[in-house]
Structures are given as structure tokens and as C-alpha cells.
Amino acid sequence: MFVPEPTLEIVWEQSSRAAVFTRLPDGSASETRRLDAAGLLELAAAPPQDVALGGSARAAFAVVELARRSVAEGLVHPELGNRGAQWFAFWGSTLEESVDETLTEIAAALPPAATAGFDGDGEALVGDLYPVLVDRLARDRLQAAGVRLAVPPGPGRPSAAELFLAGLAAPEPELPPHNGYAALRRRLAAWVDEGLGALSSASWTLGLRLDERGDDLALELWLHAADDPTLALPASLLRRRGGEDGFLFLRASDPHGDLERGLVTLAPLLAEHGLAFDADDPEDVLLDGPAAIRFLREAVPALERHGVPVLLPRMWLRTPSRVRVDLSATSATRASGLLSTGALARFDWRIAVGDAVLTEAELRELAAAKEPVLRAGGRWHALRRSDVERALRFLERRRRGGGVVDLVRAVGGLDTDEAGLELGRVTLDAPLEDLLAGAEGGFRPLPTPPGMTSELFAFQERGHGWLRLLGDLGVGAILADDMGLGKTVQAIAMLLSERVDSAEPLGPTLVVCPMSVAGQWVSELERFAPSLRVLLHHGGDRLAGAALAEAARSVDVVVTSYDVAARDVDALEAVDWDRLLVDEAQDVKNPWTKRAKALRRLRTRRRLAMTGTPIENRLGELWALMDLLNPGLLGSRAWFERVFARPIELHRDERALERLRAIIRPFVLRREKDADEVELALPPITVTKEHCRLTVEQASLYQATVDRWLPRVEEHQDRFGRRGAVLAMLGQLKQVCNHPEMVLPTGRALDGRSGKLERLLELLRAVPAGEKSLVFTQYPGFHRLVPYLEERLGVDVGFFHGGLHARQREELLTSFAAADGPAVLVVSIRAGGRGLNLPAANHVFHFDRWWNPAVEQQATDRAYRLGQRRPVFVHSLVCLGTLEERIDRLLDSKRELAEQVIVGGSEDWLGDLDLGAIRAAVALAPDWDDEDEEEAA
Secondary structure, three states: OOOOOOEEEEEEEOOOEEEEEEEOOOOOEOOOEEEOHHHHHHHHHOOOOOOEEOHHHHHHHHHHHHHHHHHHOOOEEEEEEEEOOEEEEEEEEOOOHHHHHHHHHHHHHOOHHHHHHHOOOHHHHHHHHHHHHHHHHHHHHHHHOOOOOOOOOOOOOOOHHHHHHHHHOOOOOEOOOOOOHHHHHHHHHHHHHOOOHHHOOOOEEEEEEEEEEOOEEEEEEEEEEOOEEEEEEEHHHHHOOOHHHHHHHHOOOOHHHHHHHHHHHHHHHHHOOOOOOOOOOOOEEEEOHHHHHHHHHHHHHHHHHOOOOEEOOHHHHHOOEOOEEEEEEEEOEOOOOOEOOOOOEEEEEEEEEOOEEEOHHHHHHHHHOOOOEEEEOOEEEEEOHHHHHHHHHHHHHOOOEEOHHHHHHHHOOHHHHHHOOEEEEEEEOHHHHHHHOHHHOOOOOOOOOOOOOOOOOHHHHHHHHHHHHHHHOOOOEEEOOOOOOOHHHHHHHHHHHHHHHOOOOOOOEEEEEOHHHHHHHHHHHHHHOOOOOEEEOOOOOOOOHHHHHHHHHOOOEEEEEHHHHHHOHHHHOOOOEEEEEEEOHHHHOOOOOHHHHHHHHOOEEEEEEEOOOOOOOOOHHHHHHHHHHOOOOOOOHHHHHHHHHHHHHHHOOHHHHHHHHHHHHHHEEOOOOOOOOOOOOOOOEEEEEEEEOOOHHHHHHHHHHHHHHHHHHHHOOOHHHHHHHHHHHHHHHHHHHHOHHHOOOOOOOOOOOOHHHHHHHHHHHOOOOOOEEEEEEOOOOOOOHHHHHHHHHOOOEEEEOOOOOHHHHHHHHHHHHOOOOOOEEEEEHHHHOOOOOOOOEEEEEEOOOOOOHHHHHHHHOOOOOOOOOOOEEEEEEEEOOOHHHHHHHHHHHHHHHHHHHOOOOOOHHHHHOOHHHHHHHHOOOOOOOOHHHHHHO
16 A cells, blocks of 8 residues: 655745745645745755655755855846835846746746745746846855955945945845935946847956055955946955856856956056065065055056956045144243244144154155045044045145234134134143233233222222233223223223333324214223323314324323224324224124224234124124234134024034134233122122003004015015014104104104103102113104103203214213203113113113113123212013014024123124014004003013
8 A cells, every 4th residue: 555755845935035845645734834035046056865755845845956156157146225224235136048948947837835935936936936046146156265255446335236236245135215216226227128149248457455464565466257347256265165156157258368368468567566476376466565655656657548347446546534733832922931922822733644744745645645645543544535635735825923813823723714724733832821821811911000090999900900911912802891890990000010010112002892882981081090191082173184193192091982983094194003993893893884893904013803793793893803803813704604693593513613712812901890809899789671562553653664664665675675574664663652752743742642651650750869861862862851851750861962062071070960950861872771870870771672682781781880889770561562572582592602602792683584574573463452461561
């Protein structure tokens, strides 16, 4: 009786796995195990001997044998495919007619049970199995032969072609992400469609590849497919067992013969440069450092002219070493031990790569090389030619010494940045380290100089010493102390002590300031330094031409205003000034104005700016001020905007911010009123926001103004036209918030028509008897305000505005300072918001908002300053439900920017808001008259 024996069954599944089990005589099956393509190939190479092969197993092994034969005969080609976002590099099967027929026969012999996973379609099963086996066999064969498929690598990250070729020889076909696969697949498909038959007899050409090998470089022989340079294999494969198969697998060719023929051409070229491959073992040549440099500089250009490809190490092209510039600076001192005013520092610039410092001659050799490389610190460094050339140009331009500005630019990396190089190690001696510490150290306090009638505070002595240090070095400086800390007094001390200490006569100092404080400068010079000769250059009867120049040379200080300096620049330019001193220097924050251009024309040995707000709106204002004081320190304006202003203002770039701080630190001295060193014992200050309600008349006029202006704003397409319309609309809305009479003058009584004016009256009436008040307004044209306040309060009210001439201003200020003078002073914020000393007042009212925290702070500091003995109370009046309330919330960010860099706008920034922000800002809130909310607030 016939007894069936156990049989091995192999069922191919669509998951690219083979289910393998043993079918027993009773029809049952053993436990199923699953194999991938590699496991199936292993099983076919050594099938079990204790069981017979079932029909499915015989068919599977037949497909394996056919795949082996096809790969051995080169019936494969590279393909690139994807499944969703995942891409694969695999070897496709080239189906010749005989192969196709054999697969059809195998499919027909498959038992029904084997094709269940393919809906009974045997041809679909073998059509799925055969290409998987071909790819696995081709991949294994390449790895066994040590074949590396490569294209000449380019700089940057690997290309799609590089990743694809590496994937063909990798253990698995999955590829890393790259956005170039789709385009590569189209080119590859076109190449395959042209037919592979023409490539089967293509030859190999000889090339060279350089690789790092320990301390040396190995020059290797490689064979490149003559028709496809992206395919290249090392010649050393031909000496390995089975290595020739890798070449034959890719091309039906004669790689040994191609190698020998290539050497016949290559050997003489290499011999000219002292290089030769072993005739019996032509694989590679080791090059020590000098030989490698010689090869790169001399042989590579010659080889490339003869069409011999030379591939460099991938890492050289991917991550070339950075050329950096190291700086060592030492101070140049006088015999007295003081720092020299001329060449403050001696610079020693060195170009370095890794741990190697290069001489200029070595750098020139690198620049002349075909491939600039060097060995240093135990490794090879490949350099970008552009870096080497930039480094050479940098050394050629650099001076070997310089002053403070040169030193700060060098240490801050501005010189190297502009040259496109990296600043490396910086070494400074102790005096230069101290100098660059700026306001944090590096200078000695100087006492009150002889001839000064008022003793300096301790912090002012430090300011005096700092001013003298930078002045003696001929460096421009910014004294940026808080308003009211005596910047003028410190400057006067500097002017006095310079003349006491100087061994030779000094030229005059030109003080340029706003017209409103010119008289105050003269009076304070006469008060604190009566020995200084002072000339006020102002008014219609002022000197001109040669008479002005002669008078200036006969005095110590000339005081004038910005407008007069711009008008008389020709005469002022004829004087050799010892110093230009600009007070309230924010007036020259725009370098393109007539006054800023005029000041740049003056011949002056040194310059000083005094301002409590070096930055009001934008960092460009700091650049303009520094460019007047120390031209070139912060580079060009475009460069400054790109490197500092935009990163800091738009992105809050902390690195850029810290770098800018370090650069300007030596040139800026700023102390705030609450700083520990100040010790002024100023009285307390209380700042409050007084919320006001619109009247019905104001609300109606406010909405009508919005309705009239918004369409005009929206119809402007250009930035400047829109900005003008926005600022005009905001100005009218602010006037509405103040009083309807400011927008539509009717002559009617002011009473009961403005919630803000009513609130101002309430607050002024609450001021204790004997105390004085300042009321700041942006609109001096509202002339009815002063008589209205006088009538309702029953006190004298003064009015300080731009229409007063110098004598009227002085008389008004003197009167207000007196105990029996006006109790209230209404001040135009443009005319009197800065520079004035008004400590007689201890109550400050901002009737309308300037929307510029710096300007409002300056105005407040007219009262909160040296000489103030009483607590100060500051009130900002804000109309609820209007743009005043909303824009008030935006001011904090402007304060933050100024404080981050030094301290810190005009209202121009409002014009740059987008339309959505503008609409939201000006909309009248539905609850503008909600009394309950006011009580809650």
C-alpha cells in the first residue's frame, strides 16, 4: 500500500514573505514559519533532506534558480520607486523572452493552494516573487564583491543620485528623504527606455581618488564607466576573488584590459610629478604631507587637462575647514604710562586653520593651489578657495595698529564680518581689557576741577573721569545719564579740567543744542565755571563770516542752536574746533537732515554727545549718532540694519543684542536715577494714569472723524501715502480726545464739553497750596487753554511755547522758579519738553499723549531731577474706549527695546501699522460711556 511522505511546501505571500511548512501524510500541516527573500535564498541553497519537495516548493526553487541565472547574466537594471513618501533603490529585472517563457511555465505548474493569496493567479505570484529575488541577489552580490557605487560628490548635503547609488549597494532598499528623487526617476526611466543593450559592451576609463588614510593620503586607482561617470569602482576589486564579477555585473566589458590600457596613458603623467603605481600591484600610492600638497597643487590641474578625473575625499567637499582670523592686541603707552592717543593698540593679525597659524607666504601658496589643503593638528584641512583669497585681502588691508574705534571694531568682529571671515581667538593686554570694560571700569574718577563753583557728586566724578579718558584718546562718546543727573555739570567739569591739565592752549568747544536750552547753557557755564570765556551765537545780530571765526578763537566755548549751526555752517567750518558737543543729541538721529550733514562738515578734534535717549524709536538712530561721533565704528547703515537692527527689532535676537552692547559699551556711559552709585536721595515719584470719559459731543465727533479718514487710509496703496493719512487721522483723534474745540473751533464755552479737560481741572484743584504744576501739551495752538485754567483755578498760569524769543523764555522760567511766580506752567512739549530745569514744580500732567515713552520721560524729568526736594506726582490723561487707551498698551515694547540696548520714539511707528491694527486701534469702543466700568477701573 502506498503511504504518502511528508512534503515541504512554500507559499509566497503578497507581504514579500514566504510561508514555509511541512504537509504531513494525514493532510495536516506543521507550524508555519515565514522567511523573507534572503531566507528563501538560503533555504533554496540548502533544502532539508528529510522531506520531499511539494509542488509549491519546486516552483519557488525554480524561480530562485532563474533569478540566480538572470543576475549572473546581467539581466538587471537600476530602478527608483516609491510607496507614498518612502523611496526605494532596487535592481529591476530585465525580462528577456526566454525568462518570460520560463516564468509562464512555472506559474502554470503551481498547485492551486499556492496561489490562494493571489486570487488563483499563478503568473501574478511569480511576477511578484521573481523581482524581489533578483533585487536581493544583485544586492548581495555587490556587497560580497565589496562594490561601492558612487558619483563625484558635490558640496553640501548628498544629492539624490548619490543617495540612490549608495542605496543600490546597501543591505536594504529604503532611501533617506530627498526632494530630488522624482526628477531622478524620470531621467532614469528615460535611460532604461532607450535600451540597455547598447551599454553592455561599454568600456571603463581610468581615474584617481584621494582618501585619507591615517596621517597620509592614499591615491587610489578607480575605473569609471566610459558612458556613465556616475558609475565608478575601485581597481583594487580586480585583485579580489570574484571582484571582477562586480564589473561584469554592471558592464559586459574587459576591466583588466581597460586598467592596463589606462595605465599606459596615466603613468607618464604621474611620473612628471614623481608618482608611480606598482606595476604588479597597481592599486594605490601613499602620499605623505609634502607629496600630497605637491600632487594637489601641481598634478591635479595637469591630470584634469588630460581628462583624468580626480575625486577628492567626501568630507573635504562636505565640511571644508573654516579659515579664521586670530587677533592679539597690545597697548601702546606713553613714557608717562598713559595710553597713547594716536596708535592706542598694536594689532597682530594671524590667519589660522585648526591649530595651525599660517604666514602670509603660506597663505599665498594656498591661494595659488588648485585644491587649497594643508595638514595641521593631526588632520587634513580642505579650504574654500574664496576663504583663502578673502583672508589674503584682509591681511593686505589691515593696519598693524589703531585707536579705540579700530580696536572695538576688531574685537567685536566687525572687521572680519565685513570681510566674510570668522574671528577666532582674541588676546588683549590688561590696559586694553580695562578700556573695553567701558562704563564698568577702566577709568579713574576725577575730582571737582579747580575753578568750579559746585562740588561734583561721586557718580559725577566718575562721569568726569570717563569723559576725560575718552576725550584724551580723541574718541567720540555718548553721555547718556538719565535726565536730571547733571550731564551738563559733568561736561563743564571736563572742559575746565582739560584746560588746567593741558600743556598747550586748546581750541574752542562748540556746543550745539536746541534753541530752548541755549540760554540755559550760557547761564550754567557762567554759574559753574566763571573762568571759561563763553560766546552765545544766536539771534539776528549774531556774528558772521570772518568775525565769527575770530571771535570763536578768542573764547573757550561757543553755544549755538541746531538750526543756526546748519545755517552758518560755512563760517563755523572755518574754525578748528577742539570739540563738538551736541546736547539733546537725539536731534541728529536722522543722518540725512540738513543739521546732521552740517555737523559732519565741521573740523573738530573730538566729539561728545549728551542725550538721555540715544534710541527713541529704532536702532538706526543709534547708528546715526555713532556715525557722527566715531565714523565707521558700526559700518555702513545697510550693513548695520542687516546685522543688528532687523535681527534685534524684528526677532529679538539675543546674540546680536549682546554683540551690539559689547561694541558700543566703551563709548556710552549711562546711569539711571535709581542706580546704586547715584545716591542722589531724590524724593519718591508716583506715576498714575488718569482715565477719562468722552462726552457725547466728543464721542460723536470721534466716530465722524474715523468714518471720514479710514476710507482715505485704505485707498492709499503706497507705504508713505498711507503713513501720512494715518498720522493725520490719529492727530485729529487725539485733538478730539482733548477737546472738540481743537478740531472744530466754534468760540463756544469750553465747560462741560471734554471729559479730559474736566478731569485736568479736578486734579489741578487738588494740588496743595504752595506747590507748582507743569501741564505738557502737544498742541500750543489751543491758546484758549491757558486763560481757561487761570479763570477756573484763580491762579497765574504761564505758557512756554516755541513762539517766545530767548529773552521772553528766560524771563518766564525765572518767574516760574520764584515762589510768587505762576502756580501752573503750560508747556509745549516740543519747545520745553527737554533741556529745561524746572524743579520748582513737583506735579506733572501729560494732557495729551505723545505716544513716545522717551519724549514723555524727558518732559517728566524737567521736574524730577537734581534740585527737586518734594515728592513728584505724574499724571497721564487717557480717554477710555479710544485709541489713547489702546496705543498706551503698545508703548511697553518700545520702552523695552531702548532699555535693552541703552535706554529709549517719534510717533512715526504708528504710521507703519497694518490696516487691521489701525482699524482696531481707532475704533470707538461700544462701552465708551460705561460708568460702571469706570468705577471698577
